[in-house]
Amino acid sequence: MRNPITSLVLFAVLAASPAWAAHISKPGETTQPVPPTPLETNPVTYSWTGAAGTKWSNPSNWVPAGVPRSGDSLVFGENTGMGQDATAVNDLPSGLTFASVTGKGGAFTISGNPIGITGTVSADSRLNFEMPVDLGSSGHALQSVSFLAPVAGSGTLTGTASFTTPIQQPFTGTLDGMGSWILGSDLSSTRFNNARIVGYGKVGALTGSVQIQPMELDGAPATFTTGAFQADGGYLFAMLEEDMGSQIQVQGPVRVEGIRFLPQTAGDFAPVSGKVYILISNDGTDPISGTLRDYEDGTPYLEGSVLRWGAYDLRISYVGGDGNDLTVTAIKAR
Numbered sequence: 001m002r003n004p005i006t007s008l009v010l011f012a013v014l015a016a017s018p019a020w021a022a023h024i025s026k027p028g029e030t031t032q033p034v035p036p037t038p039l040e041t042n043p044v045t046y047s048w049t050g051a052a053g054t055k056w057s058n059p060s061n062w063v064p065a066g067v068p069r070s071g072d073s074l075v076f077g078e079n080t081g082m083g084q085d086a087t088a089v090n091d092l093p094s095g096l097t098f099a100s101v102t103g104k105g106g107a108f109t110i111s112g113n114p115i116g117i118t119g120t121v122s123a124d125s126r127l128n129f130e131m132p133v134d135l136g137s138s139g140h141a142l143q144s145v146s147f148l149a150p151v152a153g154s155g156t157l158t159g160t161a162s163f164t165t166p167i168q169q170p171f172t173g174t175l176d177g178m179g180s181w182i183l184g185s186d187l188s189s190t191r192f193n194n195a196r197i198v199g200y201g202k203v204g205a206l207t208g209s210v211q212i213q214p215m216e217l218d219g220a221p222a223t224f225t226t227g228a229f230q231a232d233g234g235y236l237f238a239m240l241e242e243d244m245g246s247q248i249q250v251q252g253p254v255r256v257e258g259i260r261f262l263p264q265t266a267g268d269f270a271p272v273s274g275k276v277y278i279l280i281s282n283d284g285t286d287p288i289s290g291t292l293r294d295y296e297d298g299t300p301y302l303e304g305s306v307l308r309w310g311a312y313d314l315r316i317s318y319v320g321g322d323g324n325d326l327t328v329t330a331i332k333a334r
Contacts, residue, residue: 048076061088096115140159173190227250250280254288
């Protein structure tokens with residue numbers, strides 16, 4: 001005969017076990033099975049082939065075969081065959097965050113649902129993002145990347161990138177030492193340090209060694225609107241045109257110390273004698289500090305200095321326009 005005390009103790013021990021207790025039901029209740037614990041997996045590097053179309057959700061489009069998850073790394077172009085589309089569409093749920101995204105070989109375009117990226121974003125040729133991207137708060141090294149959709153984040157970006165969509169970019173971090181094509185994008189919440197920027201649009205504060213080249217593209221005026229312009233060295237390539245407005249419109253203090261200046265023209269345009277060209281339109285009443293330098297030998301251009309440029313002379317002023325703008329006045333050809 002079973003000892004009732006032993007049976008009671010055994011039942012108490014088993015009931016105290018979570019796995020056993022989960023299978024004990026009270027009167028009137030049904031027993032629910034315990035779900036299995038998910039297996040932990042290591043991050044995978046998936047290389048796109050496009051062998052079965054353009055959808056990310058098709059395992060046959062990746063090597064190794066599978067579907068990417070958060071934490072994985074993605075490579076595009078490395079295994080794409082000749083004649084296949086150099087495009088891939090993210091039809092996976094929004095919010096996946098990948099360790100890195102890399103483009104190999106020729107230009108490649110990815111689009112679809114938004115993604116996050118925590119690490120490197122680079123390409124051999126050009127990697128185009130036609131999807132929203134969140135770069136988070138960490139730093140990123142970018143290389144030959146083009147953003148054609150909103151970019152979020154608050155970290156520091158280095159390398160080269162293009163922002164080619166006329167939208168308000170939510171990125172609030174710093175572009176440090178980056179080379180950037182900006183084609184109409186609004187990056188007024190972004191700080192540019194030691195930056196090289198070409199094109200037109202809105203940028204935030206400019207600091208350090210600045211290389212800036214306003215450029216007219218697709219009929220848009222060659223104008224940058226900036227926050228504080230606090231340069232210590234760098235280059236200003238200014239395009240003189242017949243109906244040009246101000247090349248750079250600054251909303252904040254202006255310092256041009258050590259910037260080497262090189263005027264440019266398009267086609268056979270010749271400056272009109274006596275015409276004043278505004279290079280930097282300085283808001284408010286604060287004066288411009290610092291002096292421009294000769295592009296070749298670094299000679300300072302003081303107030304009223306004359307720059308010999310081809311067959312023309314240009315007189316430089318830091319008190320032009322409404323009294324505190326950087327201007328050049330064309331002097332009669334020599």
